[in-house]
Amino acid sequence: MGRAPCCDKANVKKGPWSPEEDAKLKSYIEQNGTGGNWIALPQKIGLKRCGKSCRLRWLNYLRPNIKHGGFTEEEENIICSLYISIGSRWSIIAAQLPGRTDNDIKNYWNTRLKKKLMAKQRKEQAACRAAGLLEQEIKRESETFLVNQSLNQLPYWADQQQQPASMAMMMHSNNEADQLNRLLNMRFGGQQQFYDNSQFIHQFPSQDQLFVEGSSSNSSAVAMNFTQWLNTEYDLNNNGSGMNNFAADEVEVYLGNHHPNNQQSFENGNESYSGGGVGNSISTTSNSAGSNSWGDMSSLVNTPASSFEAYQNGMLQLAASVE
DNA sequence: AAAAATTACAACCGCATGGTA
């Protein structure tokens, strides 16, 4: 008893597409569209292919305005920075690069960029070591973390719940934006991305530009400014209202001036938004990076860890790895 | 020159998701 196949595998061709098949699919879709049904399409036009295969061929190769190869340095930078912040969510990354497909980006990353980035990281670590700065940096980061924690700038449950162990982020966390990102990670336990009308913002805004709105199934939305929110304790029994409820359905951080009469409804952080007043949202989607097959790269990604101990261990391992 | 190793990338597979009946 396995999963039911999506098509009759015995009567379906696999492997590379012939120019004839390409032409057939292309001309049909150009004239008639996909008809909103990929599964029925191959039979309709006499192609011995699975509907999924047709869809993939069209989206990744035949569809107009597709770019192949020749990634520019700017594109590389976008891919790297997005990978570091959101992990292997190729379709989201592809959406930021017109003409590029998720498959292409994924392949490019796997075959070249990750090596390039890791080489760069090794080089930087070597440079730090040579300058005797790494241990200093780690120590300082660790202290900053502890100081913040003792000042209750982190949620009181951070120790028992989730927090990021992003070595890349921690190591370079000497500016407000990164520290803010870290705080957000701790509150959300996942990845955050700021959008401005569907476009990624690559720079984190400062704390005073933000306000927070939260709601849960048993309460209406609550909003407060970001600093207030950082000092709010969650009710772990889920009895709190809005964002005070640990199981809040939505806790969203908005960029812009909060106006109580101008609250907009955000389904989730990924939705595009247009309108005045509040401008941007932050998504609270969970992390998917770090679960891939090459564990090394997880250190480059903002991945939540289980405890402060994990953070410390990570730091120790990092220190050991560069000895 | 040929075999082996590596790289590049198209395509496949199974699971997740969201819409709908």
Place this chain on the structure above:
DNA sequence: ATACCATGCGGTTGTAATTTT
């Protein structure tokens, strides 16, 4: 509510092309 189905997604594989030995 829920069962079903098409589509979307991301990990992985297969293989042609290229490079190294």
